[in-house]
Amino acid sequence: MLKTWRFHGGLRLPAHKNLSAHRPIVNAALPKQLIYPLQQRSGVQLKPTVTPGESVLRGQIIADSDHFLATPLHAASSGTVKTIEDRIIPHPSGLSDSCIIIDTDGRDEALASEPVADYRLEPASALRTKIRQAGIVGLGGAAFPTSIKLNPGPQRHIDTLILNGAECEPYITCDNVLMQAEPDTIVQGALILMHALQVGNGIIAVEDHMTEAYEALSAAIEQSRDRRLTVVKIPALYPTGGEKQLIRVVTGKETPSGGIPADVGVICQNVGTAASVYNAICRGLPLTERVVTVTGQGVKQQQNLRARIGTPISDLINQCGGYQDSVERLIMGGPMMGFALPEDDIPIVKATNCILAAAESEVATSKETRPCIRCGDCAKACPVDLLPQQLYWHSRAGNLEKCKEFSLFDCIECGCCEVVCPSQIPLVQYYRAAKSKTVAKAKEAEKAAIAKRRHDFLLERKAREQAERAERSRRKKESLAKLKAAETATEGAE
Amino acid sequence: MKFSTVMSPHLQPVNSVDRVMLQVLLALIPGIAAMTWFFGIGVLINITLAVVVALLAEASILGLRGRPIGSTLKDLSAVVTAVLLAISLPVIAPWWITVVGILFAIVIAKHLYGGLGYNPFNPAMAGYVLLLVSFPMQMTAWLAPIELGSVALNEVDWLKLIFLEQLPANIEFDVITMATPLDSVRTQLGLGRSVPEIKTDSVFGLLAGKGWEWVAGGYLLGGLWLLWRKIIGWQIPVGLLLGLGLFASICYAIDSNQFALPSFHLVAGATMLGAFFIATDPVTAATSVNGRIIYGLLIGSLVYIIRVWGGYPDAMAFAVLLGNLTAPAIDYFTRPRVFGQKA
């Protein structure tokens, strides 16, 4: 048994995992329509590579971009591109953005796949390219491109790969059931990742209650006869599945503030990501589906579905027997960090690990906010050891400088402080608002600097032009005067 | 289907101010019960009076400030302040003592600073200190515990005593009152007697004053329950008792004739009430974990210093107010290291 470490704070939350943890993964039916938002992450907009009316095959790239954080998007089934139009996208803003809409034809024809015969013979760069081309991003929720993570640069020495199977948010079980159902795929995926990173130490971390997953993975490792991989059970303490928290728990290392795990020699990947890496490399399949937990008391039949990316949520809910009358809120992600959706015609995306149809009894509906009584429970719960109270005062007062001084940007928005706050203050909302205000201000300052440069340049140009004009007229006068002088001289001579 | 959108976290909050305050009130029950048993139902009359006045004062000032009244009264913070002040007062204090103290606590110490959460000083203790310095006579006239007092007062006697300041015809004021244990240690030491001698006086029980030690036990019990319920942290009570105990032990080791036993100081006066219920008031205490230990130690030491060398027999109120003053500075110097940042 490997030694584990602790991080400050954290919460033991009611897990609600039994709603879906022991149900097998069910393949979701092919939806009539697939919806693909083109905005991949903030500021990364994909360009469609297909046009309306075009027919596409499963696995065909339909959008891509040369932005370094972009990964291509693949059609999850065969059909025709119906249109490219604005739809409400899965985003906390509830805004619309352009989406590719594909009408499926039911034949589900696939593009020919090109698996790699033996990944051990491939150089790391080739594997990274394949992983990028397969559209693989982190499936834990942040959707960061896996190929970028696998390229930490020569100045960083990586010694450990951690597979994150610590599904710390309540309700979510998609990783747990995947580890039970496909331990071999995950183990093989981990070995590919270790080969691509050239690391000799791989750790799969699961929470201590995931006995079946732990045993399945142990057996799979046993079978692979690879001694470089181990499974470790870690305490189920929210937010232990946060990347930096998990690294701390598993290795005792603290990722520096503002840094990335690679700075302490660790690369962290979700178990689902590892499985999709195996599928991409060894089976030649791009990322077009994932396991999604559909749960909550607001849906009739909680289950884990293997769903095509782009499937509208309403389709998945229908396959789970529809809503209960008590349904109050539709959440993408978990109850701590997930965001509420305004409607269910929104598709699931690569980052969607859970659809939580929460009944009224499961969510905070009306909070009676009282003044902060400075109890300090928030600081005790904070996994980053911040002072949430101070951040609250300063973000509320709009004092962004002070917020920065109290390390606002180290806040991971896990929500622990808000859940324990007896005054029921919407702390995380204050922090998020202060963060986005800071970012907006920085953008504005940048824009102002550009405007100033351009204005100064204009003034300089105008001054130069004026000087040139003055110079020209002076010369003209001079030559005129000379001409006149010459004329008078000649006149005089005559 | 359409849904309402609310920001995460969506999980229901696990706690509320109302619940915290209610549990503090529940935790006071054993101490109050002991006090009623040993000193009579005057305590209950004082508490009732204090609560009524506090709620009226809070409601009117909330009205003046244009704040919601009903939902704010529900937070019970005014009730907690009222009860804490009422049980700190001498049981036979006349009604106007309670009224003046509560009005000062709620109106001046709490609401003039912005109400719950904004007051720098513990309102109950601010009210107590005001009374102590303004009306020292009434504030030091303590009833003898039932074990020592020869006369028992009935309900009507109590009401008459508190509201009309009248005693039954056959009872003299001096007969029913007596010095508190802390006070008598102090005066007797002044008369040149040694601590072991004083301890043989009839006022003293096992550890501190007869009756008093049971009341302290009641508060300790309630305080431990609050600790177990995680309503308060261990840092302030432990720090306070440690600070007081250490000081008392050192002095006792130096001269056991001049200084009382540490156990006496830990049980006497308002030590237990202060350690678990007053110094732990989150609004006016330090907030960081390490800061709270320092804060507790500081108050504990101050309690001892003022008790032994100061002008008043007990010192909890002064010590807590002085502690309140230092809380922001303590917090400033005990900021924790943020995860991933250098110390």
Place this chain on the structure above:
Amino acid sequence: MILIICITFAVFGVILGFSAIYFRVEGDPIVDKIEAILPQTQCGQCSFPGCRPYAEAIAAGDADINQCPPGGQDGVEALADLLGVEAKPLNAEFGEEKPKSVAVIIEDLCIGCTKCIQACPVDAILGSAKMMHTVIAGECTGCELCVDPCPVDCIVMEPIPEDLNNWQWPEPEKKYA
């Protein structure tokens, strides 16, 4: 003794003298600080021909801090904070705070007169004589200086819509807490 004091003072004098040279601050820092707060719209609504002149006027005491509508109330407060004076409401004489906008040329109407190009303080309009002009939206500061010179009124100010790139998390509703 006197000698020691004299030498000490002489040494300090030399240190002071050198530090005055080494740490000399170029320019007038207060003007730079004021200008850093101003939005660099260069719109001239403050009655000065640009943000720099307005900053200089504030520093010299010739202008008040509430004459910059694009900077808004936040800007006034930042200036008040910097200068240690009382914040005041924006002076409506100089205009009102409006949502951030960019100029858009209705291209069908443009006659290619280049008047707007000359008016633009940040060279954000492209085009040449008799050719249709167009605004580089990313560079436009929304100063509106191009709107009036246009002889055919083909320039309109369009508010920047909320999209994913400028969306901000909303602030919680502040109650009495």
